[in-house]
Amino acid sequence: MCEKLLTVAVPAYNAERYLRKCLNSFLETSSLPYLDILVVDDGSTDGTAQIAEEFAARHPFSFRCLRKENGGHGSGINKAFPLARGKYFKVVDADDWVITENLPKLLDLLRDSQADVFLAPFHTVDMLTGEKKAYPIEGPEPGRLYSLQEFSRWYPAAAGWFSFHSVFYSRDFYEKLHIELSEQIFYEDTEYSVLPSANAKTIEVGGLYVYQYMVGNANQSVSIKSYVKREKHLGVVMSRLLSFYATYREKKLSEAALEFMRIRIMMFLGTYEKVLLLYHSDRKYGRKEVEQLRKRVAQVDPQLETRSRKRYRFLRILHALHVNPEFIEKIYRKIK
Numbered sequence: 001m002c003e004k005l006l007t008v009a010v011p012a013y014n015a016e017r018y019l020r021k022c023l024n025s026f027l028e029t030s031s032l033p034y035l036d037i038l039v040v041d042d043g044s045t046d047g048t049a050q051i052a053e054e055f056a057a058r059h060p061f062s063f064r065c066l067r068k069e070n071g072g073h074g075s076g077i078n079k080a081f082p083l084a085r086g087k088y089f090k091v092v093d094a095d096d097w098v099i100t101e102n103l104p105k106l107l108d109l110l111r112d113s114q115a116d117v118f119l120a121p122f123h124t125v126d127m128l129t130g131e132k133k134a135y136p137i138e139g140p141e142p143g144r145l146y147s148l149q150e151f152s153r154w155y156p157a158a159a160g161w162f163s164f165h166s167v168f169y170s171r172d173f174y175e176k177l178h179i180e181l182s183e184q185i186f187y188e189d190t191e192y193s194v195l196p197s198a199n200a201k202t203i204e205v206g207g208l209y210v211y212q213y214m215v216g217n218a219n220q221s222v223s224i225k226s227y228v229k230r231e232k233h234l235g236v237v238m239s240r241l242l243s244f245y246a247t248y249r250e251k252k253l254s255e256a257a258l259e260f261m262r263i264r265i266m267m268f269l270g271t272y273e274k275v276l277l278l279y280h281s282d283r284k285y286g287r288k289e290v291e292q293l294r295k296r297v298a299q300v301d302p303q304l305e306t307r308s309r310k311r312y313r314f315l316r317i318l319h320a321l322h323v324n325p326e327f328i329e330k331i332y333r334k335i336k
Contacts, residue, residue, distance in 0.1 A: 003087070007089050008086075008090050008092050010037065010092055013041075013042040015094035016050075016051055019052065023039070023055050025100050025212075028104065031104055035103075071183045074183045078181055087171060099210055109208065115203055117162070119168070125212050125213065125214055135165075140203075148254060164189040167197065169196055173200070177196055179195050179196060185230070231272075231280065241261070242297065245262075266308050272293070277318070278319060287319070
């Protein structure tokens, strides 16, 4: 049997509408022997598990299905990783897919790579129009190993390159960190992309587009409607990021690693404050939550509070003026 180069975990909950397209995208003949696709059925009530088992029956050396009780996206990753057989580990959501024809080249790159974290650019694809938008990684030389210190020359943009859709983790590297993602919540994908990456000693960039991220669904977790509905989930992840940052400072991680964390925390903080101040129906509650949050941020690191203060004050002005949400989005995108 061929050595597995890549384990792809596919957390799936009631995903029968999309899952077949996702799994079909891995059916590249020369690549299948080196792929380990693990569909984690998160207590679905539709035909998700049946589709996954169909693929496992047809390609038993490349596809597996794990059924579990519902525990959320993070629990699917937590359950999948200990079962991973590949040299590298990747998560692909059930409503997304990969560029099939790029798989052979990707596997060649992973076969040769010794990086803790391998990064690949990705596309978003609008579910209604089919419009693609590229998210490139520009600056680092493909095929070369970098440290976070070397990567810091491209901050703050480079901190955003470590996205859920971009990262591939060395299985050995991820295993040593013993990081368990939050369960029963949304937005733990930020934990997944940030907490391990801050510990990376070596990073490699592949200039190959692989991940295709579907956007444009009003019911997606990243829609404003979902953010407001699940603002407490944002709070859980925010708290976890701050706690890990404090721990990493005590462990004396490099300044480049800490700055990576600061940038990502400020990005997440901006989203959370926007939801509480501009979109939450209980305005008094939103203000109170943000005030308490900023006190916590200042306690963890005054630099975080200071560097995010200008944006916070601007959001407070918009909050006080009851500005139309559509106008807010246009302005916010300019200052983000």
